[in-house]
Amino acid sequence: MNLRVPTLPELQRAMQRSLLDCADGDASTWVIADGLDAATRLGIYRNTCASVLSSALRLAFPAVQHLVGPVFFDGAARLFVAQAPPRSAWLDEYGAEFPDFLDRLPQAASVPYLADVARLEWHVNLVLHAPDAAPLDIARLTALGEAGPAELRFQSHPAVRLLRCEFPVDVIWRAVLERDDRTMEAVNLADGPVWLLVHRTQSGIDVVRLGECEWRFTAALFLGKSLPAALEEASCDDAHAVLALHLARGCLVDASVGSGTSARAFRRTSP
Structure with a gap:
């Protein structure tokens, strides 16, 4: 069966929906199986994307990670990634909204100063890369x-x-x-x-x-x-x-x- 070749913007939008919204419909129709089905291949990309963005947050917020532990931090980071995807390919810019996210996160309420520590670390990050x-x-x-x-x-x-x-x-x-x-x-x-x-x-x-x-x-x-x-x-x-x-x-x-x-x-x- 011959499939229509998507335009680059169409493919990019489909991959965005797959990576950020777990909506594989359009993207899966353009994936060549070659030993792995479309869902598995797209899942690998999705996990890699989340892992890279979580790593960027760990680099920008080391004190926050130490305060809450790596397991909690990774969970919070993945929730944040799902809600606030990057707007730029430059990962040094990713994480500006993370302090406010922590301020609203119910599970972080027991550490009332956590969001302020994150705000300081983000300012340190901005100064470091200025x-x-x-x-x-x-x-x-x-x-x-x-x-x-x-x-x-x-x-x-x-x-x-x-x-x-x-x-x-x-x-x-x-x-x-x-x-x-x-x-x-x-x-x-x-x-x-x-x-x-x-x-x-x-x-x-x-x-x-x-x-x-x-x-x-x-x-x-x-x-x-x-x-x-x-x-x-x-x-x-x-x-x-x-x-x-x-x-x-x-x-x-x-x-x-x-x-x-x-x-x-x-x-x-x-x-």
Whole structure:
């Protein structure tokens, strides 16, 4: 019997329905048996797809896996994969919705901080894979001349993220990854919320706890607001010290005066 050859989009849609919805109808008609029936062949592809996506989640959320154990994690990962298939072929981008999924998962309710740990790990993942950029050269700020702080704006490094969590997840995350049971036992969940800065350094990923005021001031700066506007949102007594620390950490890559397309920008140039 001669079968119509499907177009590539038809075949892709059929495989998508088979892999994600277990609906093999269309795809099975285009499978050549050759020793294995269509259902078995498609099942192999489906299991491989779920396994690869679960592995991607294990790589992105190692502390979460340690907290709940590999069996629980694998079960949760497969439930998530079924509900939230990837939208991109780049697996480093897969898992953004996993923390919220864990927050809604009834079986994870006994670990109330689990979703927040996952949120921190996702931010670590984003920072780890973010593009690089040369940090702002402090000496270049003198080129701003007479503009004054009222017009001064900054651009944050691509490998910097801010995160607020209800629980002290920075302590939990480090304790779990370092297998520090003593610190883990001493964690007081009432020590939250915490305001965190996640950034990439030459030696790895650093998670810094900020005060609430420092965090809000930093968030305003990272959004490109002027210094006075950032101070208005969070009136920090040590705002200039916070800014100096961000410059020293390399969290800022660009400075400008003015706004819009007319702004004059200054960044460190390559030698």
